[in-house]
Amino acid sequence: MHAFRPNGHELTCDGVGLAGIAASVGTPTYVYSAATLRERIETLHAGFGDYPHALHYALKANSNLAVVRVIRAAGGLVDANSGGEIEVALRAGYAPSDIVFTGVGKTPAEIDRAVTLGVKAINAESAGELERIAAAAGVHGRVASVALRVNPGIASESHPHISTGMDSHKFGVPIATARTVVREASARPELDFVGLHVHIGSQMLGLEPLRRAAAAVVALAQELRDDGVRVTHLDLGGGLGIPYEDETVPPAAAYAAALVDVVKPSGLTLIVEPGRAVVGPAGALLASVVDVKPRAGGTRFVVLDAGMSELLRPALYGAFHRIEAVAERNGTPVTCDVVGPICESSDVFGVGRSLPAPRVGAVVAILDAGAYGAAMASNYNRHALPAEVMVDAGAWRVVRRRQTLDEQLVCEE
Ligand SMILES: Cc1ncc(COP(=O)(O)O)c(C=O)c1O
Missing domain, CATH: 2.40.37.10 (Lyase, Ornithine Decarboxylase; Chain A, domain 1)
Structure with a gap:
């Protein structure tokens, strides 16, 4: 449409x-166009079918309150990338349990706010940040739900400025070190380790890098299970492109099917954070x-x-x-x-x-x-x-x- x-x-x-x-x-x-916003959310939902999933719209793409309210009414949850975006989500009517909180440089005030609200998951960027979240949870007498953002070393094949999944990029922890980081974090009583997070880039026109990133976190989740850490979801980030000129872009159904295909054997709930493809x-x-x-x-x-x-x-x-x-x-x-x-x-x-x-x-x-x-x-x-x-x-x-x-x-x- x-x-x-x-x-x-x-x-x-x-x-x-x-x-x-x-x-x-x-x-x-x-x-x-409100109709287009609704249609994009509904098409994505339909693509995932009855596989357990949640669409957390990436507010960074557009956090105008009216836009966010239309997305909420259509069944989209949210991914906030800052304290400001968390407040916009609340103002738009979301509950803390509808929000995942991502961000490469979370401030002490942002961590405090996310912990005291009790958001669905704080996507932690480093071992140090997990420490800080645990400390904040301890101060407030809370248990914080956390996921770890991993950097899988996979090229998104999109523009260098919007590629985020290589070891030269500042995002997440190298996947090779993730097992150790999670093992240590999951021993902390102030943390509930709920998931793994990966986002390798934006405006992606091919599904293969997304499949590979999904496979990498599925394998890591299995290793964690062997270590006795039971994650409940895999958050595969955003990244699906749109045709700005005459590019061929995978339809939402093919995108969703590709991810479900990889994640299904794990039985884990699948989260995605589409921004561009929605708005x-x-x-x-x-x-x-x-x-x-x-x-x-x-x-x-x-x-x-x-x-x-x-x-x-x-x-x-x-x-x-x-x-x-x-x-x-x-x-x-x-x-x-x-x-x-x-x-x-x-x-x-x-x-x-x-x-x-x-x-x-x-x-x-x-x-x-x-x-x-x-x-x-x-x-x-x-x-x-x-x-x-x-x-x-x-x-x-x-x-x-x-x-x-x-x-x-x-x-x-
Ligand atoms: C962590 C994270 N999730 C989701 C998105 C949304 O990406 P897109 O607009 O390509 O779907 C981004 C954007 O860069 C991001 O950094």
Whole structure:
């Protein structure tokens, strides 16, 4: 299902005209499709069938409260990557037992909060962190549920900046040392050792690395069982990619089937933490053209009012996003470089793109921007954090109003 489709001469989100939203709210504005969010959660659930599983949506991809509430209503639980994301989850209506807490650098305050809340599992990153969790649990008279994040030394075959499963990456403990780390941690009365965690990368287009990572933790769980440590779940992280351009991506059903296939002989509950695959295709960034000027080579620069401060992925990873005109879609296509207004040469959304003769004031939609879009937005160049809109059942509403300059400055006065 594609949320962002043309209807006559206008691009729409689930049939709701995007030009009207841009005219009313202004730009830059993120627009989300509630129907797509629901459909992505339901399709993933269906893929795992009746095998014991839980979907813990990775809040880092997009933690707008309205987005999270739609995901909750659709049956998604959450993976929080910071104390802030834990609070968002609670505010969205989740219970502590719905939350797994991941994060490579958990602060003492974050550990305290997770321990006293009693989250479903704290995914520990090191032997030292397990120590600190045990100490915090001791202070509060609690038993903390913990899992250990292991680093299996498996390449995700995705962009180097979003690969996390090799020994040069900072995440987790090397799998070769995990058995010893778990044996020691599980002897602590303040810790309940519930699982193993692995996440080898994001925007993955092949299933083989995911299968290998799953097999590695299944084997480790068996070794732990031999040591008398009974884990109850395997958390295989996120990572399923989406087609930004013309990539072939495994369907959710094939992804789920591949993981179930590997985990089933262990009988352990399977947890996944999808982020991008849930929210990426559900969002678009609307931006207005503020200038059109000639470029060497006979093409043109189309300058938008949104840049890397609103959508960082192209500047950060060289990521590709489709860009489409919202209205006036039938004009003669011309070649252009679509760029942002930020004073950085990397502030480019697309080179050599074809758009129907863009004019100043026209609105474009940057597609598949629901994941790692608004969540990574910043105030660089004193841009306001953008507005966000949810389209649901033929209507739309603002789910985050545009930030004002006073709101930026209030912390500085
Ligand atoms: C631990 C962990 N889980 C889940 C995710 C979500 O990944 P994705 O958005 O690729 O599904 C990430 C993202 O990097 C992560 O670091």
